[in-house]
Amino acid sequence: xxxxxxxxxxxxxxxxxxxxxxxxxxLNHDAMYWYRQDxxxxxxxxxxxxxxxxxxxxxxxEGYSVSREKKESFxxxxxxxxxxxxxxxxxxxxxxxxxxxxxPGTRLTVL
Amino acid sequence: ILNVEQSPQSLxxxxxxxxxxxxxFPSSNFYALHWYRWETAKSPEALFVMTLNGDEKKKGRIxxxxxxxEGYSYLYIKGSQPEDSATYLCAFPGGYQKVTFGxxxxxxxIP
Numbered sequence: 001x002x003x004x005x006x007x008x009x010x011x012x013x014x015x016x017x018x019x020x021x022x023x024x025x026x027l028n029h030d031a032m033y034w035y036r037q038d039x040x041x042x043x044x045x046x047x048x049x050x051x052x053x054x055x056x057x058x059x060x061x062e063g064y065s066v067s068r069e070k071k072e073s074f075x076x077x078x079x080x081x082x083x084x085x086x087x088x089x090x091x092x093x094x095x096x097x098x099x100x101x102x103x104p105g106t107r108l109t110v111l
Numbered sequence: 112i113l114n115v116e117q118s119p120q121s122l123x124x125x126x127x128x129x130x131x132x133x134x135x136f137p138s139s140n141f142y143a144l145h146w147y148r149w150e151t152a153k154s155p156e157a158l159f160v161m162t163l164n165g166d167e168k169k170k171g172r173i174x175x176x177x178x179x180x181e182g183y184s185y186l187y188i189k190g191s192q193p194e195d196s197a198t199y200l201c202a203f204p205g206g207y208q209k210v211t212f213g214x215x216x217x218x219x220x221i222p
Contacts, residue, residue, distance in 0.1 A: 031208045042117075042200060042214035043155075050208045058209070059112045090154070099157035100202070100210060101143050 004103035005026065006091050010109045013078070013085065021106045023078045023091030032074035033100065034090040036060065045091065049074055078108065086110045113137055119212035123222050124191050128184060131187045132216040134201030138182035139199045145202040146175055149215070158182055158186075191220045 013019045017109040025032065031050050045058030048070040057072045063082025068074055078085045088107050092100040116135045124130050136144060143162045149155040164179040166189040172189045188195055198215045205211060 005135065017150065035212070043212040044210060048209060056207065056209065059211070093130065094210070097143055097160075097162070097204065099147075099160050100155075102154035102156075104154055 004091060004093055005102055006089075006103035006106050008106060011106055013108060013110050015110055016080045018077055018079050020109065021078065021089055021108070023074045023076065023103060025074075025091075025093045025101075025103075026103060027093050027095070028071070028102070029093035029095040030071070031094040032068065033094070034058075034064070034066065034074070034076045035090045035092065037088045037090065042097050046076065048090075051080065057070075113205060113211040115201065115204060115211050115213040117199075117201055118208045119216060119217050120214065121217040121219070122123075123219045123221060126193060127192060128191050128220075129187065129189045130191055130218070131185050132199060132218075133212055134184045134186070135183070136182050136201070136203045136213075138180060140206065141179045142204050142206075144177055144179075144184050144205065145210075147200040147202065149198040150152070151197070158199075164215055189219070191218075193220045194220050 007022045016055050033048045034046040046064050047056040047066040063076045090105045091103040094100045118133050124214045135151040146158040159175045161177040166177040168175050174184045198217045200215045201213045203211045
């Protein structure tokens, strides 16, 4: 079955720590995305990548970093510079002009 | 930041009622418009990919129309059922694979 996996499902972080959220896809899609959702808000774009070894900042990239060393993997690091990291994080993949496919999400809580 | 707006933010309807929501987007540099349904505890799933002005798409009781010249799309649900309860998102793919989402319309169908 083709799909997108995200791990972990729940993540707890102490203030000042960096954490990395995993996103893996076996859809063979070129583009991958990271979104953040906060209560009462839609999906806001953090970073996206059109192809391997290339990525672009989205609308709320501050305090986050990504890498795209392999086509199937697009990890997101939430750094200590992100002032309000508690949120639900969704990863997606897309091929060409088609729709996006989403993973199950990671809920990050800062303690 | 592209301005993609959805209205209303939330909606309560009785089972059997028909309803519709709006997505407005920039009318210049149009590539496509996507509609997604996001049910609680699941990942967003694509409903429609719309690309041409005047497009009308239908899936069961749900349909959508597109007006690229004036920058809006309508999503209609005929005879709402409790299983239609979800958040409905529209997404605007721009250049370089960037995809911007609206804030969503949360629909609650009351049995």
